[in-house]
Amino acid sequence: MSGATPIDSTDPSSCFSTARLRMRPLDRRDEPLYCELYSTPALMRNIASPMTPEAASRSFAVACRLQSPRPQRWIATEKQSGEDVGLLGLIGQGDGPEIGVMLLAQVHGCGMGTEAMAGLASWAFTHLPLQRISARQSVADNPPVVRMMLRLGYTPLPATIDRPEGGDWMLERAHWASHRLGDGAVHPLEFGAATPLDPA
Numbered sequence: 001m002s003g004a005t006p007i008d009s010t011d012p013s014s015c016f017s018t019a020r021l022r023m024r025p026l027d028r029r030d031e032p033l034y035c036e037l038y039s040t041p042a043l044m045r046n047i048a049s050p051m052t053p054e055a056a057s058r059s060f061a062v063a064c065r066l067q068s069p070r071p072q073r074w075i076a077t078e079k080q081s082g083e084d085v086g087l088l089g090l091i092g093q094g095d096g097p098e099i100g101v102m103l104l105a106q107v108h109g110c111g112m113g114t115e116a117m118a119g120l121a122s123w124a125f126t127h128l129p130l131q132r133i134s135a136r137q138s139v140a141d142n143p144p145v146v147r148m149m150l151r152l153g154y155t156p157l158p159a160t161i162d163r164p165e166g167g168d169w170m171l172e173r174a175h176w177a178s179h180r181l182g183d184g185a186v187h188p189l190e191f192g193a194a195t196p197l198d199p200a
Helices: 028-039 053-065 112-127 143-151 173-179
Strands: 021-025 073-078 084-091 098-103 132-136 168-172
Touching (some): 028 053, 098 112, 112 143
Antiparallel strands (some): 084 098
């Protein structure tokens, strides 16, 4: 990880929170959680083949290097328990970076993926000059992910030659600004005040 500028994971401009979660930038202490997420077959079944521990460790080193000049990955911590429960990503430095979330199995099924994704989009559109955020389902036929993306206000993109089954999504800044105050699907989130992540 030489040459990487360390990210201050306590920098308030890079940290944010939702009703049940606190998010801080990934740093070197997070290798065990990162490797657990990417090497657990049940968690990777709709993403890719699980990594070996060695490959996950190499991927983590790359992820740490990519944390500069702005964070691209965050650790989600459950407020009530204080436990780290997952990883969020906003990958790519240009306009339209790709968003994703991975959570440990014990917090599946309670809406935390949706909550985390909404929080990251709100942080990104508030702090970065983005006009859009993209997302990609590794497995297009995944009804829970489709429901989550629609709930969050993402628009499904047309199928392409490379992706004939579809599975790509886009959230425009203008749509986010109106949707987040909509009918209760996504509420404004507390600021210091879920699609899978592809491995690095």
